[in-house]
Amino acid sequence: MPTTVFTIANQKGGVGKTTTAVNLAAGLAAKKIHTLLIDLDPQASATSAVGIEKQEGKSLYGPLRGEGVAFSMxxxxxxxxxxxxxxxxxxxxxxxxxxxxxxxxxxxxxVIDPIRNSAGFRVIIIDCPPALGLLSMNSLAAADHLLITLQCEYMALEGxxxxxxxxxxLKTAGVNPGLELGGVVMTMYDGRTNLSKQVVDEVKRHLPDKIFNTVIPRTVRLSEAPSFGKPIFAYDPDSLGAEAYTSLTNEVIKRFGLKD
Ligand SMILES: Nc1ncnc2c1ncn2[C@@H]1O[C@H](COP(=O)(O)OP(=O)(O)O)[C@@H](O)[C@H]1O
Ligand SMILES: [Mg+2]
Structure with missing residues (x-):
């Protein structure tokens, strides 16, 4: 089975990129799908969210400048x-x-080509910084599918x-002709407001075949889990957030044929 590479990119911060990268990666892993999460945000929030301490020299910084290999990271x-x-x-x-x-x-x-196909990972998920700088652009150039998270807020579609x-x-310049918008995940849905529902409806109108059916609710448990260094499935497996990310995981598996 080849490796499928997803990047979760968006120039806006605070829209649920890291939360989705971490919990989708953990969700796939829970389904026994070998998954590599790559934290490409210098703020390292995905790193701490899975309970790993930052360590000098342990990131793609070296390999990106030609020092060392990604394998050893x-x-x-x-x-x-x-x-x-x-x-x-x-x-x-x-x-x-x-x-x-x-x-x-x-x-x-x-840098990640040697890991693709040869390291036994079925999926690679890249978590990007909140800017369309060179790190995010590099992730787009390296990925098969872009996943975009949009907060269910006013101006969600902006940007x-x-x-x-x-x-x-990137496609027309030949840098990554195969790149596709793989899907749009609506995050921080607040069922008590009309606004959340309107935003989801608007995105459905614009991108009917890209938006995932699963909508991630705004829940305190999802925002607490990172400070315990745990994905939601370890922090509170019976929570609404865990349920939502399980459902998103199932959709992703189905949409991209990740299980035989
Ligand atoms: N569904 C959610 N419910 C409640 N809080 C959330 C949810 N998703 C993310 N958060 C919180 O919102 C903040 C921004 O989310 P994060 O995933 O870090 O966004 P990004 O990576 O796009 O900057 C974080 O504090 C996170 O814990
Ligand atoms: Mg982030």
Whole structure:
């Protein structure tokens, strides 16, 4: 089985990228699908959310500048079938340094290519920083599918055009002709407000075949779990958040044929 690479990118912060990266990765792992989570955000929130301490020299910063290999950055987690390539603050420098390298959009692709297909991971999920800088652009160049998270808030669709234009640019420039918008995940849904429902309806109108049926509710348990270094399935397996991310995981498995 080939490796399927997803990137969760969006220039907005606080829209549920990391929460979705972590809990989708953990959800797939819980279904015995070997998954590698790559934390590409220098803030390292996905790293701590799966209970791993930041460690100097353990991130893709070195490999991106030609020092060391990504393989040696793979760190096991407490969860079966789930491994992590952590982040560290130094990764922020890559945002600037990459611009001075040759092939600066395809660096990440080159760095993770040896892991693709050969390391036994069925899925790689990349969690991006909240900017469309070179790290996010590199993740788009390295991925098969872009997953976008949108907060169920006023102006949710704002900025969507920008990232989709970048996808088109990478495709037509031949950097990653196979890249597709894989899906849109609506997050932080508040069932008590009309606004949440209106936002979901609006996105359904715009992207009917991309929006996932599963909508992630706004719940305190989902926001608490990262501070305990646990995915929602370990923190509170019976919560609404766990239920929602299980349902999203099942949709992702089905949509992308991740189980035979
Ligand atoms: N469904 C949710 N319900 C409640 N809080 C959430 C939910 N999803 C994310 N959060 C919280 O909102 C904040 C931003 O989410 P995060 O996933 O870190 O977004 P991003 O990675 O896009 O910046 C975090 O504090 C996170 O714990
Ligand atoms: Mg994040």
């Amino acid at each position: 793979i760190t096991p987690t407490a969860y079966e079938h789930l491994a992590l390539i952590p982040s560290e603050e130094d990764l922020a420098a890559a945002e600037i340094e990459l611009a001075q390298t040759e092939n600066y959009l395809a660096r990440l692709r080159g 969507l055009g920008q990232i989709l234009r970048n996808v088109e640019r």
